[in-house]
Structures are given as structure tokens and as C-alpha cells.
Amino acid sequence: MKKVFTLLIFTALGFNTLIAKEIRSAEILFAKKCAMCHTVLKPKNKAAKKRMVAPPITKAMKSVVITIDALEGPLKDDELKEQTLVFLQDYIYNPSKKKADCEGSVIKKFGVMPSLKGFISQKELDVLLPWVYESFKPKKVNGEWP
Secondary structure (H helix, E strand, O other), X not given: OHHHHHHHHHHHHHHHHHHHHHXXXXXXXXXXXXXXOOOOOOOOOHHHHHHOOOOOHHHHXXXXXXXXXXXXXXXXHHHHHHHXXXXXXXXXXXXXXXXXXXXXXXXXXXOOOOOOOOOOOHHHHHHHHHHHHHHHOOOOEOOEOO
């Protein structure tokens, strides 16, 4: 019995370590592959705003998530996540103005995101995108999008 308990403890610790490494990996991937263009927060001043080459990730995710829910939904949380991840997988490798779910002023200011084929692998996206979704999706207020 003691051996079984010890095995369960080590298995649980290993699983938690694996989850922690995956989350840390997602954060590192974001820093290396996304943050060079997408800031996390809105710029604090005009100089920082001028240096922006893409909308903040929170604004981009808000636009994507709300648009998918409006066009396909209303969706349950798991359905919204699944459809958002499918969209992002496609858009990151095959971006286009037609697919861009943002205001015209955003496209006018930043243009269409370049394809990241060859820059980020499918394995990296599999780790990164669920974390991006969970970290930056907008929150409903009283059951409504802000």
C-alpha cells in the first residue's frame, strides 16, 4: 500500500511539473514569437503608441472571440474556445484582410498580419494558442460582451 501511495504522489508531482512546464513554455513562446508585435497592455503614452506594429493581444483576442460568438453563436464556453482555436490556427498561417475580425482602422494602421509559416511550428501553436485564449479572452459582464 505504501508503494502504491508513493507511486501516486510521484505521478501527481510529475504531472503538475509537466503542466507547469507547458504553461511556462507557452509564456516563453508568447514572449519569443508574439510579443515582438503584440503588447499585452495598451500603450501608456504617445511614443509607445507610435512604436506599436500590431494591436495589443487583449484587443485582438477580444475582436476574434466576440466576432466568432456573434457569427456562430451564442456558443457555449467550450465551443467558443474550440472555434477560436481553429480560427487562430488558420489565421496565423493564412492571414487575409477578409478573415481579419477587426475594425477597418486597425487594418489601416497595422495592415494584415504576416503569415507565420516557418516562424512558429504546429507543436508550438498547440502549446501557445490554448494559453493565449485562456489568458487574453474577454470576460462577459452580466452575460454580455463588454
